[in-house]
Each structure stands twice: as C-alpha cells, then as structure tokens.
Amino acid sequence: MKKKLGICIPLSDEEYKKVEEYCDITYIETNDMSEEDLCDKLSGNEIIVTMGEYAGKTTIDKWADNGLGFLINARGTPTMVDWQALHDRGIPLGHCPGRNAVAVVEFTVGLMIMLLKKINQAMIGMHDGYYLGEEKDNVFDYIEKKDVNWNYDEGSPYMTMGFGGELYGRTVGIVGYGAIGRKVAKICKAFNMTVMAYDPYFPKEKMEEDGAIPSTVEDLLKNSDIVSIHLPVTEETRGSIDDEWFNMMKPSALFINTARAAVVKQEALVKALEEEKIAGAALDVFWEEPIKKSSSSKDEKRYYDPSYGIVDL
Known part of the structure; x- marks a missing residue:
C-alpha cells in the first residue's frame, strides 16, 4: 500500500514519477501561506516534507494525531521545526546536512x-x-604599447586603496568545523594557507588529520589573518561573537560570515569596522533581510576614498 506523502518542494517530472511509485503525493505551494493553513492542507499525511515553512508544536501535534509518522525538513539545519514536539510524539526527523555546503x-x-x-x-x-579618465569619442583608437600600467598618481587605485593581498601563506581561522567549515579548510590548504579551527564538538584528531590546527577561540582570533564563521544558531552561539571577539583580532584581519547573522552582535561588528579594529568584513547573512537603507557616519565614497583609511594587508 502506498504511503500518503505531503510535500512543499516542487519535483521534476522524473523525480515525481519515482516517488509516485511508492507514495500518493499531495503537493502544495506555500507562498505566503500561514502556519494554520499549512497545517490543515498537509494534515492526514503519513510523511511530510517541508522546506522553509514553520511547523510548531500545535501543527505537529495535529499532524501526529492524524497519522504523521515521519517528518523531513529539506534544510541543512531544520530550524523551522519544533524538534522537542516531534521528540515528545516519537516522530523521527530527517534533514539534509551539507545540502548546500559546496x-x-x-x-x-x-x-x-x-x-x-x-x-x-x-x-x-x-x-x-x-x-575613469576623460571621455573619449572612440575608445578603440589607442596607441599600441608593449606594456600598459596605471601610473602611481592621484586617482590611481594603487594610491587610494593600496595593493591587494594574497591567500597564499596566510592563516585562516575557521569557527565551526562542520560540513561547510571542513570543506573551507580543504580549499584553504590548497592555497597553502595555515588553517586554525575551533569546534568543541569536533574530534581534534580528525582536525589534525585534515591538516588543521585545533585551537582555542583566543588563539584563533589572535593569530588569524581571516576569520570565517560557520556556526548554527543555538542558545550557546546566539550573539556569542561580540566586542570581546573583535578586540582579540588583528587590526589587519578580515571577518567573514556566511552562516547566520544571529551569532554576531550587530553593534559589535559595526563598531569594530568603524573603529578599525579589523580591516574589513564580508557578509552573506544579515539580521534583517533584505538589509534596510540607513544613514552612515562615513562618506558615500567610503569604499575607495583614501580619506577612509588604508590597511596594508
């Protein structure tokens, strides 16, 4: 007998046919759908697959009362599901660790x-x-030269920004050595970088097998040229990256967060950048998305204006 499957993720025709051999499928589009509507539309299924939809205790209890036996959340970390409610009802939870790691x-x-x-x-x-130089009528009209190089004069990026740096030979500190952090370490090693890693839940001997140096937070921050964050949001990690962290970093260090914004105190990061406690930051995640427009204490040309200051990397 086929299982009843409720799913919120679109499948290709080929995938749909494969699943259909074993399940009666109920597919729903959940754009702007409330949790209450989600609960009602998927109730009665034995297997439910969600993605970014939230399923709290009330929803899970109703699904369990109506036959739910297995819940899958197709994310690397199933943060949108009430784990405790599933545990209390004895329902296993599947998820996709490392789903978008690469x-x-x-x-x-x-x-x-x-x-x-x-x-x-x-x-x-x-x-x-x-x-840019002065406007030219025909940009294809130029004198051939063996070597073309920008002079070190006013307006040159060399003078305003300074020279760029290289990954080669630098030290990267990886905070969180899971599916993503471990792969970052491998690529960094290929750039001939020294890799320091902090993760109290990952075996130190396996870090060493990877060529990474198991480190304390303090040693990692004090010695890294680049600090890369790969932490989930938990009660332990929420807001854990604060003033104390940035105060320990090198003034020439770079900070990268492609994990979750909630692990970083926003004010601490902004302060570290404005006071030049660190040289720069790159973020893939924000505390509110899309990020909102706001006023700045710096000139709009702060990204390349020499008056903003240059850190020699």
Whole structure:
C-alpha cells in the first residue's frame, strides 16, 4: 500500500514519477501561506516534507494525531521545526546536512579573495567613475604599447586603496568545523594557507588529520589573518561573537560570515569596522533581510576614498 506523502518542494517530472511509485503525493505551494493553513492542507499525511515553512508544536501535534509518522525538513539545519514536539510524539526527523555546503564553501572562499584583492572597492570605484579618465569619442583608437600600467598618481587605485593581498601563506581561522567549515579548510590548504579551527564538538584528531590546527577561540582570533564563521544558531552561539571577539583580532584581519547573522552582535561588528579594529568584513547573512537603507557616519565614497583609511594587508 502506498504511503500518503505531503510535500512543499516542487519535483521534476522524473523525480515525481519515482516517488509516485511508492507514495500518493499531495503537493502544495506555500507562498505566503500561514502556519494554520499549512497545517490543515498537509494534515492526514503519513510523511511530510517541508522546506522553509514553520511547523510548531500545535501543527505537529495535529499532524501526529492524524497519522504523521515521519517528518523531513529539506534544510541543512531544520530550524523551522519544533524538534522537542516531534521528540515528545516519537516522530523521527530527517534533514539534509551539507545540502548546500559546496555552494557556501565556494562563496566563502570567493569573499576571501574579493576582500584581499579589493575587488568590490575597485568595482564600485569604476562604476561611480572614480577611476575613469576623460571621455573619449572612440575608445578603440589607442596607441599600441608593449606594456600598459596605471601610473602611481592621484586617482590611481594603487594610491587610494593600496595593493591587494594574497591567500597564499596566510592563516585562516575557521569557527565551526562542520560540513561547510571542513570543506573551507580543504580549499584553504590548497592555497597553502595555515588553517586554525575551533569546534568543541569536533574530534581534534580528525582536525589534525585534515591538516588543521585545533585551537582555542583566543588563539584563533589572535593569530588569524581571516576569520570565517560557520556556526548554527543555538542558545550557546546566539550573539556569542561580540566586542570581546573583535578586540582579540588583528587590526589587519578580515571577518567573514556566511552562516547566520544571529551569532554576531550587530553593534559589535559595526563598531569594530568603524573603529578599525579589523580591516574589513564580508557578509552573506544579515539580521534583517533584505538589509534596510540607513544613514552612515562615513562618506558615500567610503569604499575607495583614501580619506577612509588604508590597511596594508
């Protein structure tokens, strides 16, 4: 007998046919759907698959009363599901650890390169005309030269931003050595970087097998040129990255967060940047998304204006 499956994730035709061999499928689109409506529409299914939809205790209890035997949340960390409610009803929870790990890892290393090479600053400067010369009628009319190089004069990115840096030979501190952090470490090793890692729940001997140095938070922050955050949001980690963390980092260090904004105290990060306690930061996650417009204490050209200050990396 086929199982009753309620699912909120679209499947390709090929995938649908495979699942349909074993299940009677109820697929629902959940755009802007309330939890109450979600609960009603999926009630009566033996297996339920959710994604970004929230399922709290009331919902889970109703699903359990109507035959739910297995809940799957197709995220790396099933934060949108009341784990305790499932445990209390004896319902197993499936999820997808490392689901988008490769994408996050590549983006994390990309941010490291972007900050060190000052790619974002140069791009903004070009876009706003800061690094453009006088207007020319025909840009294809130029004198061939063996070597073309920007002079070290006023308006040159070399003078306003300084030279970029390299990953090669630097030290990266990875905070959170799970599916993502461990893959970041592997790529960083390929760049001939020294890798320091902090994760109290990951075996130190396995870190060492990977070529990473098991470290305390203090040692990692004091010695890293780049600090990369890969933590889930828990009661232990929420707001744990604060003034004390940034005060221990090098003034030339870079901070990268592609995990969750809630693990960082927003005011502490802004203060660290404005007071130049660290050299820069790149974020993939914010405390409110989309990030809201706000006033700034710095000039709008702060990304490439020499008056903003240059940190030699």
